[in-house]
Amino acid sequence: MNLKKYITLTRAGIIESLQFRLSTIIMVLGNMLYLIVAYYLWKAIYAAAGTDIVNGMTFSDTLIYLVLATALYNFMEMYAVWEIGRAIQSGKIVLDLLKPMEYRSYLFWSYSGSFVMNFIATFLPTFIAVCIVTKGAVPFGINLLFFAVSVIFSVIINYSIDFMVGTICLFTESIWGINIMKQMVVTLLSGATIPLAFFPEALRKAAYCLPFQSIYHAPLSILLQRNPQPADVLPVLGLQLFWCVVTVVLSKLFWKVSIRQITVNGG
């Protein structure tokens, strides 16, 4: 397999994101601000509840879950819908399609550099800040390894869903509306705004049947387990793998069918 072309794209992405150092600082600041807001908000909420544990989650659990969900979101969000949508509107897509690489993987690998940079520059500082604020409530052990594996699955699922939504732009030529709907569905049903444990029974069951919970809920619930047993972790990872395969296959098929539809206005 010729790995060189992928690594070249990753390298270019890293160099590109190094150009935008200020945006990284602003992103970390934004994450810290969210950490503060979430800290006080949930402290007030837990104070009102009068108990330490609500729906099986302590205050620190909830805080870690929510802040890291946002950090993961910032790290995984690659604005693929925007990129595809703009490429379609401007006609640039024609040039991308001519490249000797599948468009789907070209887009992914050209983003991979910013994944690496975002992970180091925004996710890690946030992670460390959460560890300090919650005074070591994040368990350190084998769960970190499972968490890393789980995040890789999340990245793939998230990208495939983004790509599918971006493909819809071929038909609608609407980017903003499609993207905001996607964001709304993903952030709510993946537990990124409110942990899934707080959802009412029926809604929670429905959320578990959808692929979105595999993006944020799965890695975070693994991370929060103090002593993860293979019997607990493997089903979660297995489900993620299942959604990986399903979304990758679906997004590839959908693109293949849709690309025949393409109309380009200039370019």
Next chain:
Amino acid sequence: MKHNSLRFYLRIYRKILAQDLKSKMSYRADFIISTIGMICTNIAGFVGFWILFRNFPSISGWNYYQMLFLYGFSLISLTPVQCLFDNNWSLRMNVYSGDFIKYCFRPINLFFYYQSEVFDVKGLGQLAFGIGTLVYAWVHLGIAVTPLVILKTVIFLMTASLIMIALQNAAAATCFWIQNSFYVMDLVFKFKSYANYPITIFGRFFRFLFTFVMPIAFIAYYPSLVILQPDNVPVLTWISPLVGCLFFWLSYKYWMYGAMKYSGTGS
């Protein structure tokens, strides 16, 4: 007719608005999808509240309906910034590509001309949703409806709007100095969701920060106290209309300063 009279500007605005709406109508699918997307996002915010209050009776002494009041209040106050100042989001691209120079050659106020070019219709869906939420909370809270209360509500809604517009103007204007100011705008845009919570949940330091440094508390909290706690209104609430005007004026000056500094890209 004098070229700086209000009537002159209103007449121009009407003409530009008609052109903008005509061009929007040619992308009907985009318009419909965007409006649905906007409403969906608001519903998601509502569902979030509902889930939260199913688990917890109150937050920092604020019950479900009071929080909904705050939520509806901030949604309505966000309408002007969404509808009238949406072109701020494109400022970055216009400055980067050099298209911004065309706005500098008109014999009318630069800021006015730039902002008037886009009217975002989907903000009206948000307005309707906000009014619905506010009325629902209002009825359940049993607040008397008198002309004075209505007048107060309108004045303080306008105050909140001015603050939000000021924040967005200032964030957008950063693009005259830094590349990729999208992250600054995105950060400020996230402020609005922090505005949905009473400022009393924060510790003393952050209460100060969110009041005077990043005036998030002025978007909904301080103005809404006039209606929610008429017997116990802090001084900060009464001066908030002044604060709103001052912030707006400052952001306008800052925006214009950046625009005057702009020297084009040479293309």
